[in-house]
Amino acid sequence: xxxxxVLCEIxxxxxxxxxxxxxxxxxRLGAAIGEPVTAVVTGSGLDDAALAALGAHGxxxxxxxxxxxxxxxxxxxxxxxxxxxxxxxQYRYWLAGATIMTADAMAGLxxRLGAGIVIDxxxxxxxxxxxxxxxxxxxxxxxxxxxxxxxxxxxxxxxxAVAPSEQSAGSAPV
Amino acid sequence: xxxxxxxKEVPDPSAEKRIDEGTNRLVRAGENTLNPYDRHxxxxxxxxxxxxxxxxxxxxxxxxPESAARSVxxxxxxxxxxxxxxxxxxxxxxxxxxxxxxxAAALRRDQYDLILLGQQAADAECYVMAGxxxxxxxxxxxxQAASIEVGDGSVTVKRQxxxxxxxxxxxxxxxxxxxxxxxxxxxxxxxxxxxAKKKPHEVLALADLGVDPATVGAAGAGTKVGGLSxxxxxxxxxxxxDDGTAAEKIIEFLVEKKVVA
Numbered sequence: 061x062x063x064x065x066v067l068c069e070i071x072x073x074x075x076x077x078x079x080x081x082x083x084x085x086x087x088r089l090g091a092a093i094g095e096p097v098t099a100v101v102t103g104s105g106l107d108d109a110a111l112a113a114l115g116a117h118g119x120x121x122x123x124x125x126x127x128x129x130x131x132x133x134x135x136x137x138x139x140x141x142x143x144x145x146x147x148x149x150q151y152r153y154w155l156a157g158a159t160i161m162t163a164d165a166m167a168g169l170x171x172r173l174g175a176g177i178v179i180d181x182x183x184x185x186x187x188x189x190x191x192x193x194x195x196x197x198x199x200x201x202x203x204x205x206x207x208x209x210x211x212x213x214x215x216x217x218x219x220x221a222v223a224p225s226e227q228s229a230g231s232a233p234v
Numbered sequence: 235x236x237x238x239x240x241x242k243e244v245p246d247p248s249a250e251k252r253i254d255e256g257t258n259r260l261v262r263a264g265e266n267t268l269n270p271y272d273r274h275x276x277x278x279x280x281x282x283x284x285x286x287x288x289x290x291x292x293x294x295x296x297x298x299p300e301s302a303a304r305s306v307x308x309x310x311x312x313x314x315x316x317x318x319x320x321x322x323x324x325x326x327x328x329x330x331x332x333x334x335x336x337x338a339a340a341l342r343r344d345q346y347d348l349i350l351l352g353q354q355a356a357d358a359e360c361y362v363m364a365g366x367x368x369x370x371x372x373x374x375x376x377x378q379a380a381s382i383e384v385g386d387g388s389v390t391v392k393r394q395x396x397x398x399x400x401x402x403x404x405x406x407x408x409x410x411x412x413x414x415x416x417x418x419x420x421x422x423x424x425x426x427x428x429x430a431k432k433k434p435h436e437v438l439a440l441a442d443l444g445v446d447p448a449t450v451g452a453a454g455a456g457t458k459v460g461g462l463s464x465x466x467x468x469x470x471x472x473x474x475x476d477d478g479t480a481a482e483k484i485i486e487f488l489v490e491k492k493v494v495a
Contacts, residue, residue, distance in 0.1 A: 167365025176456025
């Protein structure tokens with residue numbers, strides 16, 4: 061397993077800001093633990109130029125799944141697409157910023173892969189060559205440092221826990 | 235119609251909670267209660283039984299220590315007809331996927347048309363259990379239901395999403411998690427509370443379900459908690475003690491920050 065995949069959600073025809081923030085955080089972590097970052101975008105009628113622009117937010121590669129069923133807001137087709145991307149890319153970590161759709165899709169993917177899943181992560185930290193999450197608990201009074209024992213780890217970050225910067229340049233192969 | 239409701243016993247929300255620093259697990263030895271979010275799922279099932287599907291049987295399914303039987307009784311008092319309780323020490327320390335594996339195994343034993351869950355657990359604030367269970371059972375999943383209409387071989391769910399509401403129809407059997415906005419759960423009357431203990435209770439071990447203990451519990455967890463820490467403070471917090479001038483001090487603070495003129 062190698063690399064970090066970030067599920068990027070399309071909202072209103074554009075990649076959601078929450079997804080961009082997680083993508084940038086993944087790029088920072090990927091540099092620290094030596095793992096390349098792939099943006100996985102699912103939707104209907106995706107725009108190649110907009111996808112390539114994800115390179116400005118840290119994606120080394122963009123994998124796009126374009127199908128009308130992926131634009132309906134349902135999680136299970138998205139989990140199917142992520143599973144197909146995993147089959148091809150053999151990623152070590154999957155990250156997503158929490159929305160109802162991405163959380164459900166990541167749950168489906170984790171169950172399918174038998175992967176450990178951490179939700180409500182508020183920080184992502186490099187620990188040697190591993191990714192460790194800080195998960196908030198007990199009414200935000202404690203942070204649990206959660207890592208993985210499975211070959212693939214799935215992380216859903218708290219909604220808007222990481223905000224994107226104002227990036228303007230850069231592109232990635234789609 | 236056969237409806238299963240997955241419920242969880244959680245520490246009483248009003249009780250002080252702490253984590254065992256040896257195991258990094260939530261201490262559950264204090265006062266516990268039925269997860270408040272699950273009460274909405276039970277109410278949704280009871281309303282289906284009282285309305286369009288009077289022949290409905292409602293089964294309460296839980297994973298937890300023997301003490302969780304008290305919460306199962308509360309769920310039965312609210313309208314459940316019978317319970318399936320998986321109580322096995324090897325399940326202790328299960329992470330999300332481990333718990334989902336046990337629930338899925340318990341749910342597989344019977345042919346349920348509809349599997350309901352609350353939107354999240356009040357202790358770990360987990361909101362992905364429906365998605366995990368549905369995937370393991372290979373069933374359709376709809377989360378955040380704000381209303382459920384039962385049809386012939388399907389359910390129509392109006393669901394709450396970030397941008398408003400979606401309406402989704404799913405074939406049964408399916409898994410649905412309900413939002414806490416779906417209903418106001420009823421408080422069971424005393425006869426129902428007294429009668430809950432007389433309803434059929436089935437207590438099972440992992441071996442009864444064919445679950446390999448190595449895949450659940452602390453031993454099978456796909457996640458590990460390596461430590462705990464306190465979140466950083468929020469910086470320039472101002473604590474105002476009410477000595478009779480708190481209102482004036484708050485107004486001064488808001489004026490200084492230009493929140494009010």
